[in-house]
Amino acid sequence: MNEPGPDLAVPVLALEGVSKSFGAVRALRSVSLSLYAGEAHALAGENGAGKSTLIKVLAGVHRPDEGAVLLDGSVVEFGGPAAARDAGVAVIYQEPTLFPDLSVAENIFMGRQPRRSFGRVDHRAVREAVAALFRRLGVAMDPERPARGLSIADQQLVEIAKALSFDARVLIMDEPTAALTGSEVARLFAVVRALREQGAAVLFISHRLSEVFELCQRVTTLRDGALVAAEPLAGLTEADLVRRMVGRTLDSLYPKQETEVGAVALDVSRLTREGVFTDVSFQVRSGEIVGLAGLVGAGRSEVARAVFGIDRFDAGQVAVGGRRLRPGSPSLAMAAGLALVPEDRRAQGLIMQMSVERNIGLADLKAATTAGFVSRRTERDRAVDWAAKLQVKYARLSDLVGTLSGGNQQKVVLAKWLATGPRVLIVDEPTRGIDVGTKAEVHRLLSQLAADGVAVLMISSDLPEILGMADRVLVMREGRIAAEISRADATEQTVVAAATGATAGSAR
């Protein structure tokens, strides 16, 4: 049923009719996939389509219920991740999985450290190999520093180095670029292309379709755990791909409504936190979506945290609805009508071990509380309401939120904060790692909120999202607001120039 691959070769790694179920959920239904040497293969599909499960089957984490994994044309059974790794399969997972207490170098070589006599670990060889890897990737990171405290982007770079550290015959990358800046992505792609030219097979997953087209030759699309198509990318358009993934045409990814801009809802003036951000001033009016762009590490999330009272600041002030906010208190900020949907939904936005309904009710427990007791029924009713409004897909409201797909988790975070009825909504990377279908829904929701008079501050590294959704764009660079660009003037060039300081010519 598959067309022959390039030069009719035997695929390095292949799946044949693989099915996998978790309880009642059928994650994969008779899926086949062929990865050829020297070819970059894209895996497309919405969140929950089964991509992550497929990867884990290839990586030896899951064993298929039906079907087979083929290595060089013969059936193999990977007993575990180590077996797959020994067969030359390298995987970069979506969520970085590092050991916070160990050094970066140890993280990269854990379980595979070069050894000298008597089986002892050759620490020096480890250090040198990591230094060489980092040079190849162009990464400026101390290999001996602990992994604790690395930014998501840096963690991702360590994961990439880990995958490159052994001569992988198959390199599998699940959303490796979500947290990377443009130049880091370019460098990663250069390395991946070099590997591919040396004969490695690559499986690439990204929700940024432009990257898929840039890097890959073929694409396999999944929908609801089943194979939709396996075809060459040449001749396809992004719209074709989206249609295959979603099963319908998507009206518009950026459904921005024209809104009535009202009074100033959030007024931040001369906010400074030593060494983090300096002299940051801006206003957000009700009915307005303001985009906050900039490179990762420019201080955008840090400003949001300070505004919301999580972090202290050294100078300046924040006012909501004309009233000055006492710094350092998220509960006062919430009372004043602020809501913050944080960047890292797993660590900061949700309590993974709690149910969907509990998570939704968490930020506004007061509404379900009488005389100090939380009414389970009110909590449930409100959760049903919000889950319906946001079209959260779940089996039961009592399910753990960790069992939902990424996009649905993000909706739960949004529901939690919208339930508080905010006047000002700060969203930090609202659609990172979310499939296009859900992405469009989140955008429609933000747009609707603005139309209802909420002031929205949207931090995003996704440039098209900023350009498509924001009425105004603020650009941060190295802890300062570098530019404010109106919707009319905002283009990729102007925003990137302001974010990197390319035209401003910061001679350093």
Next chain:
Amino acid sequence: MTAPTTAAAGQQPQPQPPLAAGSARGLLDRVLRMRELAILVVLAVMLVATQIDNTSFLSEQGIKDLLLNATILVLVAVGEAVVVITGNVDLSVGSVLGVTAFAAGDLLKHGGNPVLSVALAVVLGAALGAFNGVLVGVGQVPSLVVTLGTLYIIRALDSIWVGSREITASLLPSGYKTFGHDGVSAVPYLALVAAVVLIAVGYFLRDYRSGRECYALGSHAQAAALAGVPVRRRVLAAFVLCGALAGLAGALYLARFSYADAGTGNGYELTVVSAVVVGGVGFTGGSGSVHGAALGALLLTSINSVLPAIGVSSVWVEAIDGILLLLAISVDRVMALRIAGLLRSRARQARTGTNG
């Protein structure tokens, strides 16, 4: 040490040498060393001050007593440290020490070979450790619960078996007792045994893959599984080692004190855990070293000797142990925060360096 080697294979013409990799020892290493050095300094100051107050304190016999007192605790703390590094805890070590001490004594009483009786204690300890390890590693039950359970179970079985019997000096062969008291000048044989164990375990944790994997799975068990670390097997092994060392400690306890009954080792687990934590082994797993734990044990037992020597009532000992514990944890917390700050500013420098 990280001299630039070959492989400048990057396509980009922008070679960026990794930042600050020039330091021979990494930040992590230095921090650990600092932590151990701090305990050593406290210990030295304490001993020197006591010596000034009471000049007979550090006589040959005085030093020997200090080391003898520390030996048993060091042995158990080393095993406990390995378990704590894997992100678990073993609360049953006191019970294991008690039952193995009596078992060794029982064998000796009936004319058993001393070497054989030590081996019996070690094997019995390892078996009990394996029981813990199977429940924790394979059964996926939290170690705090499992070992709290086995603490009571082993203690109860011990009481039933031992009853009101006791092993006293007169029942033991004299060679065994001599081994427990004598040594090479000021260094007792028991301390030598502990030192050998300490060095071997420390070396294993630092220089062997399986040792490094103990740190990895204590730091992030899920990531360890993805990296292909046989998590269950490592956890099991850590508990077996801890049990075996508690068993060895039991046999040496008998040699040192020439006494064992049903209450031997009662409540010992708390002293052991204190020593491990004071020694800088992170209770959340993944950090610290057995050397630190051994120093922690030495510090705690030395306080026991110092207080009487300077005329302070020994009722203060436990309070001071407690204060030391809280102090150690506070120091760790403050250091962690400061290091986090340092790392942040470094990362920022690295970033602006590349952007500019």
